Amino acid sequence: MHPVVKLLAQRIALGVLLLLAASVLIFVGTEILPGDVAQSVLGQAATEQALANMRAEMGLDEPAHLRYFDWLGGVLQGDLGVALSNGRDIADAIAVRLSNTLFLAGVAAAIAVPLSILLGLLAVRFRGRWPDNLISGTTLAAISVPEFLLGYIVMYFVGVQLGWFPTVAMINDRMSLLAKLNAVALPAMVLTMVVLAHMMRMTRAAILNVMQSPYIETAELKGLAGLMVIYRHAMPNAIAPIVNVVMINLAYLVVGVVVIEVVFVYPGMGQYLVDHVSKRDVPVVQACGLIFATVYIGLNMVADIVSILANPRLRHPK
Amino acid sequence: MIRIPPGAAIGLIVTGAFFLAALLAPWIAPYSMTEIVGDVWEPRSAEHLLGTDNLGRDLLSRMIYGARTTIFVAGMATALAFTLGTVLGFTAAVIGGWVDQLMSRGVDLLMSIPTLIFALVVLSVMPVTLPILIVVMGVLDSTRVYRLGRAVAVDINVQDFVEAARLRGEGRIWVIFREILPNALSPLVAELGLRFIFAILFISTLSFLGLGVQPPLADWGGIVRENREGIVYGIPAALVPAISIAALAISVNLVADWVLGRTTSLKGGRGV
Numbered sequence: 001m002h003p004v005v006k007l008l009a010q011r012i013a014l015g016v017l018l019l020l021a022a023s024v025l026i027f028v029g030t031e032i033l034p035g036d037v038a039q040s041v042l043g044q045a046a047t048e049q050a051l052a053n054m055r056a057e058m059g060l061d062e063p064a065h066l067r068y069f070d071w072l073g074g075v076l077q078g079d080l081g082v083a084l085s086n087g088r089d090i091a092d093a094i095a096v097r098l099s100n101t102l103f104l105a106g107v108a109a110a111i112a113v114p115l116s117i118l119l120g121l122l123a124v125r126f127r128g129r130w131p132d133n134l135i136s137g138t139t140l141a142a143i144s145v146p147e148f149l150l151g152y153i154v155m156y157f158v159g160v161q162l163g164w165f166p167t168v169a170m171i172n173d174r175m176s177l178l179a180k181l182n183a184v185a186l187p188a189m190v191l192t193m194v195v196l197a198h199m200m201r202m203t204r205a206a207i208l209n210v211m212q213s214p215y216i217e218t219a220e221l222k223g224l225a226g227l228m229v230i231y232r233h234a235m236p237n238a239i240a241p242i243v244n245v246v247m248i249n250l251a252y253l254v255v256g257v258v259v260i261e262v263v264f265v266y267p268g269m270g271q272y273l274v275d276h277v278s279k280r281d282v283p284v285v286q287a288c289g290l291i292f293a294t295v296y297i298g299l300n301m302v303a304d305i306v307s308i309l310a311n312p313r314l315r316h317p318k
Numbered sequence: 319m320i321r322i323p324p325g326a327a328i329g330l331i332v333t334g335a336f337f338l339a340a341l342l343a344p345w346i347a348p349y350s351m352t353e354i355v356g357d358v359w360e361p362r363s364a365e366h367l368l369g370t371d372n373l374g375r376d377l378l379s380r381m382i383y384g385a386r387t388t389i390f391v392a393g394m395a396t397a398l399a400f401t402l403g404t405v406l407g408f409t410a411a412v413i414g415g416w417v418d419q420l421m422s423r424g425v426d427l428l429m430s431i432p433t434l435i436f437a438l439v440v441l442s443v444m445p446v447t448l449p450i451l452i453v454v455m456g457v458l459d460s461t462r463v464y465r466l467g468r469a470v471a472v473d474i475n476v477q478d479f480v481e482a483a484r485l486r487g488e489g490r491i492w493v494i495f496r497e498i499l500p501n502a503l504s505p506l507v508a509e510l511g512l513r514f515i516f517a518i519l520f521i522s523t524l525s526f527l528g529l530g531v532q533p534p535l536a537d538w539g540g541i542v543r544e545n546r547e548g549i550v551y552g553i554p555a556a557l558v559p560a561i562s563i564a565a566l567a568i569s570v571n572l573v574a575d576w577v578l579g580r581t582t583s584l585k586g587g588r589g590v
Contacts, residue, residue, distance in 0.1 A: 022430055030439055141568070273438060285442040288435075
């Protein structure tokens with residue numbers, strides 16, 4: 001077997017294993033900890049009888065490992081159970097919200113990825129001079145402010161003072177693409193700012209690392225212009241680390257989206273998760289937690305796969 | 319006499335001011351945290367330096383008491399994360415073998431789920447009280463400290479003086495606390511600042527989502543949550559905590575950078 005295929009198979013197997021272990025962790029986190037779901041739902045004043053009925057109804061009197069396999073079997077068949085708070089099917093509710101979340105994250109990524117790579121390149125080209133310092137300073141400031149505050153700052157200045165875009169990101173299926181884009185303009189802008197800082201710093205570091213190689217010095221000495229050196233000699237070698245950076249930051253975006261959705265009252269997964277955590281609706285929280293973990297682990301796996309594929313030493317073994 | 323560069327000096331002064339405000343909250347806050355002293359969302363005035371909040375409470379007083387809660391919770395969580403992370407990380411490095419494998423893979427697993435998502439999952443079944451928040455944040459954050467602590471300790475563990483201590487017949491406890499800890503202290507102290515900022519941002523985010531510090535206690539994330547409706551009407555009360563959080567984060571960062579720079583020049587490398 002080709003060594004790359006073997007490496008990829010190993011990495012994918014590891015990803016699946018990690019995902020299974022994560023599902024156990026999420027299940028254990030909600031089921032075996034000292035908190036009691038029935039007690040949480042019914043409150044402190046509930047009678048013993050009511051608690052026992054509730055536990056029987058939810059299947060909480062069965063042993064934990066049986067309930068885990070029940071749950072996992074359901075998840076694998078696309079059955080996420082019903083929400084405790086309103087008795088509606090979770091999979092139906094999540095389908096709509098997941099597509100909304102992916103739309104928002106997609107818009108943000110479409111702006112952030114090219115922009116951060118371009119800015120990262122510029123920072124390297126003008127290393128140590130004012131463009132580099134300006135870019136580094138701005139990113140340090142952006143990292144020091146939590147996402148939700150960045151959200152309100154943008155909402156206050158761009159949404160309210162300037163009045164360019166709506167401050168509440170309402171979205172539904174009947175809207176045209178343009179109307180949808182207008183609605184998500186502010187949250188997408190904030191998400192872009194959140195990941196831009198990280199992504200650019202990491203791109204800058206990745207290219208700088210390549211720029212210190214001897215072949216770059218050769219290219220410079222033979223008289224190539226600064227940006228040309230980066231484009232022809234540094235970029236091809238920096239692609240693997242940059243793709244890695246992009247994937248890690250997309251995974252980071254998935255978490256940032258939770259908070260930003262709450263800020264802009266956007267009907268996505270994050271809003272759904274946070275609402276149901278306060279309602280203590282455990283099946284919904286488990287389902288959302290599992291989906292977020294899947295996306296996160298999946299993107300990290302893609303990052304590793306790309307760096308394996310982009311490495312010519314692995315593709316053409318001796 | 320240690321010479322302090324101006325950046326670090328500003329950082330130290332601002333950080334110190336925040337901690338003092340937090341410690342002395344009952345004496346320096348002009349009003350009580352819960353007392354309604356004026357109209358809803360009054361603008362800035364001589365009586366209310368930052369105006370009033372969504373219920374007519376003095377915003378400055380709430381910010382000062384909020385600093386107390388936020389810094390206390392973040393500080394305790396950071397302390398817990400460091401104790402747990404370094405002790406486990408050093409133990410893993412010193413013992414090695416399957417104990418190291420088991421703990422390191424466990425940490426990998428915990429880190430494979432985004433921290434915020436995992437915290438939300440756990441908080442959905444636990445009562446949200448200060449001790450539980452501190453424990454959840456501390457345990458989740460200890461994974462990062464564990465990684466660093468283990469990496470540093472693995473390097474130190476193979477040095478000659480550790481070998482000498484072993485040959486002298488010292489036990490594991492001695493090796494961990496008397497040989498490794500003093501030498502691993504400098505990178506860990508620099509990391510302390512970053513983890514503390516992370517904890518501040520984390521508790522603020524949780525409180526903002528309504529799943530952190532519960533009313534009537536004030537904290538910075540909660541103040542944003544209470545005043546967020548005002549934003550749409552152009553009332554910037556919810557932005558006040560933003561300035562505090564950013565100021566604290568940047569000043570702690572400046573101090574941490576300085577500590578890191580000093581220790582790297584002393585030790586010739588950060589050993590990560």
